[in-house]
Amino acid sequence: MPVSPGAPPVEVRDGSVAIGGRPILRGIDLTVRSGEFLALMGANGSGKSTLVRAVTGLLPVTGGGISLFGTPYADFRDWKRVGFVPQRASAASGVPATVWEVVASGRITRRRPFLPLSREDRRAIADAIDVVGLSDRTGLGVSQLSGGQQQRVLIARALAGEPDLLVLDEPTAGVDLGNQRALADALATFKAGGATIVLVAHELGPMAPLIDRAVVMRDGRIAYDGPALDEEDAHGHHHPLAASHDHVPHVGSPLDELGGGR
Numbered sequence: 540m541p542v543s544p545g546a547p548p549v550e551v552r553d554g555s556v557a558i559g560g561r562p563i564l565r566g567i568d569l570t571v572r573s574g575e576f577l578a579l580m581g582a583n584g585s586g587k588s589t590l591v592r593a594v595t596g597l598l599p600v601t602g603g604g605i606s607l608f609g610t611p612y613a614d615f616r617d618w619k620r621v622g623f624v625p626q627r628a629s630a631a632s633g634v635p636a637t638v639w640e641v642v643a644s645g646r647i648t649r650r651r652p653f654l655p656l657s658r659e660d661r662r663a664i665a666d667a668i669d670v671v672g673l674s675d676r677t678g679l680g681v682s683q684l685s686g687g688q689q690q691r692v693l694i695a696r697a698l699a700g701e702p703d704l705l706v707l708d709e710p711t712a713g714v715d716l717g718n719q720r721a722l723a724d725a726l727a728t729f730k731a732g733g734a735t736i737v738l739v740a741h742e743l744g745p746m747a748p749l750i751d752r753a754v755v756m757r758d759g760r761i762a763y764d765g766p767a768l769d770e771e772d773a774h775g776h777h778h779p780l781a782a783s784h785d786h787v788p789h790v791g792s793p794l795d796e797l798g799g800g801r
């Protein structure tokens with residue numbers, strides 16, 4: 540496969556997605572640059588999950604095109620470069636898997652089939668568990684962990700594949716502040732290694748300082764694309780539409796600047 544050094548990890552050109560004949564996304568133009576940490580924000584139903592599902596190959600685009608790492612979608616095979624943590628996934632499947640086992644399952648895209656884990660595989664798995672701060676729990680059953688800790692296991696599973704692009708769909712939804720901070724630390728470490736991150740989030744919370752750029756969706760289109768607003772910008776002013784306040788206090792959201800909301 541031709542490798543395009545420096546090619547943007549994600550490029551969507553005039554992308555549209557319809558589900559069951561109903562247009563969900565329209566006219567999406569989005570380039571995510573290498574090493575960028577992009578927050579994809581917007582009200583419920585604005586199309587964030589649909590967009591990341593299209594980018595990660597789970598939903599076909601019905602118009603326009605997507606390239607990943609400079610390769611048009613139809614030709615892209617290098618899926619080990621892409622990690623995805625889907626929305627509201629549970630790491631506890633009912634099967635009594637340990638933290639180590641769940642994270643090791645994320646190594647599958649990199650492993651040689653039918654051979655024992657290599658030293659390199661074991662290092663990647665241990666590193667991923669360490670990055671999310673669960674090294675003292677590797678032997679525990681995942682179902683014994685809290686929801687926030689389970690979310691960290693799922694992120695470690697994606698990190699174990701050592702992707703160049705990590706896409707996370709609302710990993711902090713319903714997660715307590717301590718676990719949100721642990722997630723932010725993990726993503727900061729991952730980003731420091733040069734990786735690209737696309738994070739779907741309603742609120743940025745402890746992730747806010749890490750964000751390079753925010754894209755806000757509304758009604759299946761991109762309504763804002765620019766710097767993430769800091770807490771003061773987002774809250775140092777009167778809200779023109781109080782009812783549209785789309786987030787919890789003390790957390791910045793570019794939605795405020797648009798006066799839009801749910």
Ligand SMILES: Nc1ncnc2c1ncn2[C@@H]1O[C@H](COP(=O)(O)OP(=O)(O)OP(=O)(O)O)[C@@H](O)[C@H]1O
Nearest residue numbers: 558559563581582583584585586587588589590626
């Ligand atoms: N499988 C599906 N079948 C039918 N409609 C769908 C499907 N998935 C999404 N939609 C619709 O597409 C629109 C966008 O949904 P999407 O989940 O992408 O929004 P979102 O911004 O991620 O919202 P949330 O913040 O609630 O996750 C919504 O109107 C939703 O009802």
